[in-house]
Amino acid sequence: MNATRTVRLFDLADGMSSISAVLPSVQAHGIFNRLTQQARALKDFRAGRSDYGTKEHDQPVDDPRTTDQIRADMFSDMLLTSVPSLDPLAGDDCGGLGAIKAIVQVTVPATTLAGTSSTPADLSGLSLVDPETARRLAGTAxxxxxxxxxxxxxxxxxxxxxxxxxxxxxxxxxxxxxxxxxxxxxxxxxxxxxxxxxxxxxxxxxxxxxxxxxxxxxxxxxxxxxxxxxxxxxxxxxxxxxxxxxxxxxxxxxxxxxxxxxxxxxxxxxxxxxx
Ligand SMILES: [Zn+2]
Structure with missing residues (x-):
């Protein structure tokens, strides 16, 4: 497999960062295509246009997210929560790799947690985190x-x-x-x-x-x-x-x-x- 494959992280403005992976084309296109299909299926499902054959749903809801946004949410969701099939220790249970959890260091001013200021939090001194996200992280940590x-x-x-x-x-x-x-x-x-x-x-x-x-x-x-x-x-x-x-x-x-x-x-x- 090509030795130049890699994953890169770039911090951008406004509390955003870009993560990109240099992968063999077949894998990269496959990943993007799967995310796109999943995002469209979820959007259709929530709008009541499809049940994608699995589960009854209640009332259609308008998902205000664009397909791009859902694709990004799915990307994060799967990378943060799913178990890698490459794990040599994986059997019926998730193996050692699946047990590894993401760790981020977020510094939140006390006034932001208390809701008395909207000073952004800080992600390891590299990027800013909006106050709402910071409070949610603090509340669930x-x-x-x-x-x-x-x-x-x-x-x-x-x-x-x-x-x-x-x-x-x-x-x-x-x-x-x-x-x-x-x-x-x-x-x-x-x-x-x-x-x-x-x-x-x-x-x-x-x-x-x-x-x-x-x-x-x-x-x-x-x-x-x-x-x-x-x-x-x-x-x-x-x-x-x-x-x-x-x-x-x-x-x-x-x-x-x-x-x-x-x-x-x-x-x-x-x-x-x-x-
Ligand atoms: Zn006092």
Whole structure:
């Protein structure tokens, strides 16, 4: 077979890349022809013009994609999910090659995930990813690493692994109800779930090591001399840069008023990187 066959990847503008393969002509034309036939068949099927002999379908739906677009979707779909017949280990089960999953490294700004900005995500520093795709990837990923960086310089301050279960998230939302920095009442749906002791330092993904922090106080914890410990039952003990301690009890725990003067410790006066 021709030794010049190859696959090439080119990054283009607007979050697009081109992947091309140099193949023997018979294979290349065969691949393109199959994609075209599949795209046309799917379009006809969805429009109710054909059932391609396999399955009853409900109501015809108008597929707004062009044949070109469907062909591109099919191309991705098959390359990302199907099992190669060349796999020497393939038998009744998919072999080792079929078990290899695609990996992409996408860096998403926290503000984009939170929906408060439309800053594009970044695909390995090579290409941009639109915010909608980035949010979908983050929502379906089984886990991801959070990387905290200093504004402006971009220096990495901390990294942790974010993967609490849905049940644990519900439990934490009920417990915390809002950001757990002293005096902050930012509701949990606008907060991150923070590992009190970073996962990278061995902190477990467990309710006794997790607490909601709004983005501001999440950053504060990582970039300033404020520190926090968990005292059990969701009680957090914060220590200020000057060594003064503050206890924050979750709303669900009996609360005894203490002497904290919130007005003189308003969040806007706290040291915050970038201010
Ligand atoms: Zn907060």
């Amino acid at each position: 089984p886990g991801w690493d959070r990387v905290f960086t200093r504004p402006v310089t971009g220096t990495v301050v901390a990294v942790d692994r974010y993967r609490p279960s849905d049940q644990l998230k519900r439990q934490l939302r009920a417990r915390d109800q809002h950001c757990r920095f002293v005096g902050c009442r930012m509701p949990t749906h606008r907060c991150d779930i923070d590992h009190t002791v970073d996962a990278a330092l061995g902190g477990p993904t467990h309710q006794h090591n997790l607490a909601h922090l709004c983005r501001r106080h999440h950053s504060l914890k990582h970039v300033s001399k404020w520190s926090v410990k968990q005292r059990g039952d969701g009680v957090l003990e914060w220590t200020s840069p000057t060594g003064r301690r503050y206890t924050d009890k979750p709303p669900g725990v009996a609360f005894e008023p203490d002497s904290i003067d919130y007005s003189t410790h308003s969040t806007s006066r706290l040291p915050y990187c970038g201010e």
